[in-house]
Amino acid sequence: MTDSTVSMPGNQPGSGNALLLLLKARTFIALILVVLFFSIAAPNFLSTANLVIMSKHVALNAFLAIGMTFVIVSGGIDLSVGSIVGLCGMVAGWLLLHGINPGFGWSIQFNTFEICLIVIAVGVLVGALNAFLITKLNVAPFIATLGTLYIARGSAMLSSDGRTFPNLNGNPEYGSDTFRWIGAGDMLGIPVSIWMLVIVGLGAAYIARRTPLGRYIYAVGGNEKAAGLSGVRVTQIKYFVYMFSGFCAALVGIIIASQLVAAHPATGDTFELNAIAAAVLGGTSMSGGRGRIGGTIVGAFVIGVLSDGLVMMGVSAFWQTVIKGIVIVAAVVIDQAQQRVQARVALQAQAALGK
Template sequence: MSATTAAKSDGFSLGRLLLEGRAFFALIAIIAVFSFLSPNYFTVSNFLIMSSQVAIYGILSIGMLLVILNGGIDLSVGSILALCGVVAGAMMQGVTLEWAGVILYPPVWAVVVLTVAVGALVGALNGVLVAFFKVPPFVATLGVMYVARGVALLMTNGLTYNNLRGSEALGNTGFNWLGFNRLWGIPISVIVLAVVAILAGLMLSRSAFGRWLYASGGNERAAELSGVPVRLVKITVYTVSGALAAVAGLVLASQLTSAGPTAGTTYELTAIAAVVIGGAALTGGRGGVRGTMLGAFVIGFLSAGLVIIGVSSYWQTVFTGAVIVLAVLMNSIQYGRGGRKS
């Protein structure tokens, strides 16, 4: 191999390293800059607080990653988060059985299970619309986004369920456990995020479903001809995305000890941004959990840093948007104009 060829090879490798590691380098830069601007930014206590806030974005982003790997998009996750938070809040307030003249107060574990089931059901609706009725994912999930938000508003009349801690007398205490408790000094929400990320990573790298997902996202027609159950994969990823949105809704409601129909507004855009910043191709077939997690931390740590140094919320939106645009540009460079890696 000639010296010129070697130089090109070395240059390409360095460029690939910078592109594929952009989320990691961006996170390091954010930590360094804000640590310099504020000595309180990267203390252990503040790091744990920021991580607990990032956990909500991260859980949503993993569900979004699965959908994007399949070549789709899910605009409904923010509304599903709000709807599921309201469902949990309503159950914590008591379920009235008019025919029996009693009010039931489900235990917290039942509230969690039923809420996740609602999220999975709404996600499955997205999957059925996309897989069986061939509705474009953007249109299907946009419609479900409005329906889910509307149902949440109807359930509450636009109000918020407050003080969702529960009561020992009613036997439903512990709802705020997800949001406030710690295990080995680590917030429970961060542990939930870690478990979800590990399971998703193992599923993508070690299971037949993971291979089916990458194959169908890379080339759906070829995957179908190879025997991949494309419709099943579509329905599954949207169902999982809805279930994870429900988990994120439970974590948020637990942290706030309240649930309202306006929660999670624009969270779907944050989840998409985390996936893109993490290096996934919007056309499907390429991406991973590690990059998505880094993307979620980039957005979360950037937002927290801007708050700490007192930047206006308007400028926070500008900076976050600029990071997203830059990530999309680098995504285009990495995978080409068509979204496929050359």
């Protein structure tokens, strides 16, 4: 929330302002540069087919990164999202293949919509567990979500003894044959998962900018004590951010299971790190209170475009990892510079007022 949403009179134009604007738009500039580079270096990079495939890849990370942004802005961290992706995929697979068996010799079957609702409920529930551990039991977010990372992953493994649920084509009798559409279908030529990303992204940005809830998330991350003394219900805010992060992870679990028409319990391993990377690249401060949804989505695109582009160029996967690391560190270094320039500009403007 660093830029101004209302223009105020008395904004002093200064030497720092042009530089500041450049620094603020850095992630976007990076994205343009990366796209330009690969469109020259890698043939077919700008073909429609490739762009569609690439954006499908990016969307998965972007969902997680949106949820992660709220968590980090509130001053926390959520390491469990990758495991929630795996667990939710397995729940979806189980429901498609077996339904729920109450043990009376018959089972309850669900249609696609119901399956999605149940899976999302599972993701949100794990998020609520995170929030419970953090707020009521006072466990540090890093440890609490590290714990649920293992719990969720282990549960996913237990659900199938580590095996894959194959052939998740659904059953027309139960109305679950449309499950594949989520991952494979499209509307107006654009994949369903991208439409979902647009909706979730706009929703999250709206929450962040135009609702008290969003403002409270920033306040809690900036100074929890002051927020509490101002009447912000800190516990509720934390429940929201972790549950929302769980919601985003559940969506990714559903989309991957649908795309692959299978659910594997190891799906989503280390996804949380990519999500954190995208958020940080987009200007989210790990110490809380600062970050934007738009920046995070652009950050996710930079990471996604970078890795897909390097694959197309035939760069080794090992080099890709090194390059990703360099990009993330560079982003944070530039972010520090932006903070310094911004503080200087504000102080200059204040000093110009006279004492």
